[in-house]
Amino acid sequence: MGDVGAVTSWRVARSMPLLKIVSAAALLLIGYGLAGGDPVTLGLAVLVAVVLLGWAVRDIVVPVRLAVDEDGVTVVTGYARRRHLPWDRIERITVDTRPRLGLRTETLEIDAGDSLHLLGAYDLGAAPADVAATLQAARRVAAGDPPG
Template identity: 45%
Template sequence: MTAGAVRQWRVPIAVPGAKWAVAVVLLVATVTVAGDLTGALLGLVVAAGLGLSGVRDVVVPVRLQADDEGLTVVSGLVGRRRRYPWAAIERVRVDDRRRLLGRSTLLEIDVDSDLYFLGRHELGATPAEVAEELTSLRTGR
């Protein structure tokens, strides 16, 4: 990467599309199958959450941005941007472990009292690839 260049990692467009498709299926299933009010409300809340999550993915697609001076991480429901110089970054690593529902690989960025976790569906690349590129930017190699 050339000096002064900015690298961005963003949510692939297929991710919000998949969220919206599942939300619609869940909405239709809830309306047609729900046998009680509690089940119907739960289905509607989950469908709405998925739909809003898809909107966030479209409105704030860039989740991580880096350059020679530092990185910017987007977090929270409204897409709050936090800029950190490389000197403030304590650690960047790949967290790869087996979890209850299978294997999970996340990019972990540790900054002061903040800890960020970003997955492949938020980055549009594997966490290992992003960690390697961030290390290269940080060290200038």
């Protein structure tokens, strides 16, 4: 973080919304082909496709999930709202690592006392541990401590 006034942000990969839209279209085509007149099968395919499309729309409308500047961090909450958290409101920045299905998953946790913000590698487009290190360095710089 060379310039303290600079904003650094992390976003969903640009290819993800397109992948979700293509997957929704493929699901509809496959569901229509497999339904054979069964309204339940077709309805289920439509429901899952709508959920995928909604998820893709969120990625298009709010691609930046986390930003940091000298005043604090801005996170996305809910479907598409942004919330700015000043440094003095942030109690902890940690990374939770857990094994799941034979893989290791990391989640960035930003604890603001009254709220907990969880962001994974998908949301950040980067490793949560790397993002946490950047946030902690920015926090030190904002507090007047030397980085590192």
